[in-house]
Amino acid sequence: MASPLSAVRFDAEGFMADRSQWTRGIAEELARQEGLDTLTDRHWAIIDFCRKAGDQTGHAPTLREITGGTGITTKELFGLFPKGPAKKVAKIAGLGKPEGCV
């Protein structure tokens, strides 16, 4: 079976170029690339929030918007998506690079 990523277009930094291509299967594959083998309900709660935020605003939410919007603490967020959670979730959720990184 072809990888779910075979038809997906990415930008230079590895973020999906077109977020309408996104599926849950793609998310699982991208998560594996980021070192996350299984996505729990907690992971999905955050990914779903980011998808929704992306649809509303057109870009990836910041760390504070994620914690504020989901009620999940920063500490747990770092446990679920180690190192840079905002960037990692943005990648898995098929959104562009968070704009705050300047």
Added chain:
Amino acid sequence: MVANRMRSTLDRREWRIVILDRDEGHYYQPGFLFVPFGIYGPRDVVKPKRNFLPRGVDVVFGDVERVEPEKNRVTLADGKTIDYDYLVVATGSEIHPDETPGLREGWQRNIFDFYTPAGAANLHQFMSTWQGGRFVLNVAEMPIKCPVAPLEFLMLADWYFQTRGIRDKVELIYATPLPGAFTKPVCSTMLGSVLTRKNITVHPEFNIMEADPQTQVIRSYDDIEVPYDVLVSIPVNRGADVIMRSGMGDALGFIPTNKYTLQSDKWQNIFVIGDAANVPTSKAGSVAHFMLDILAENMTSHMKGREMRARFDGHANCYIETGFGKAVLIDFNYDVEPLPGMFPLPGVGPFTLLGESVVNHWGKLAFKWIYWNILLEGRDIPTVPSHMSMSGKQPVAAPV
């Protein structure tokens, strides 16, 4: 800057301009960086604001309690109100040490900042007699005002402790939430190698959860500990409290602003300049300067009922002090990261982009004069336009 520009643009019979400001002194914030090293004293970085205000402008000094955009009204702390037709917000960003547990306990004892005049002066006093140990600089969270300042600080510290003859007793450590030395790839690689050469250790992707002044460590959300003897903190930067109080800000108190027109996303008669805006470029004085042309043109068009045609490109231009009388210059925007080359004249310079030079350092020092004498009056520097120019820049393939 805005008042100076708008007063010369708008008809005095039609438009009254009022400046609301809580501070009578204007701080040259780029100079704060030099205070801890004794290069500038506290008095070198402040002048009375009245010296820079144009005629024909009313000035009110005092705290603003609240802005009510739905009523086009500003309420001052003493209860007076001022109505407006148009509002330009330039409330900047501020540090908030209270956002990170533990910072306050060691604050101004062995935890310092250099983003306030008092913090920078206290740090100078401490550093001038310090005998060595682990010197840690931590950035709490992005975005921060002047994202190159932490790097400049460390490189100047390397120079300063060598000059004091105790560099071999000092470990310089940089703990940053960024994946490398800087936000943009080519520049990050270049500056990263300068830090290595100067024996400055970088802990990338360090997201501080708390400082523990008892054991003298900072701890990240993923439980990495970095011990310190002295901690220089760049605490969480937020927009002004009045923006939060007025419900005009995002999660960090920055105002959602159209990144091209500089008009508020929500209110058509509000424009935002400088750090107060949430636009995705560096929070830096050069950015505010480059924004001025675009903001003034668009606001004037809007007043006349015309289409707003000016587009801000995110242009930033920063001198980065690297110590020993040298500096690096970077010039970039929303889409083009800092590239090597010459600036502002292709092939001639005199400034070298993304490379160290003595001339760049003199440029940085001369900038103080330019700031006080040209920029605050809302005038442009000849040969440096608001929009970034690609001439003189050499494209580089981004490292993967």
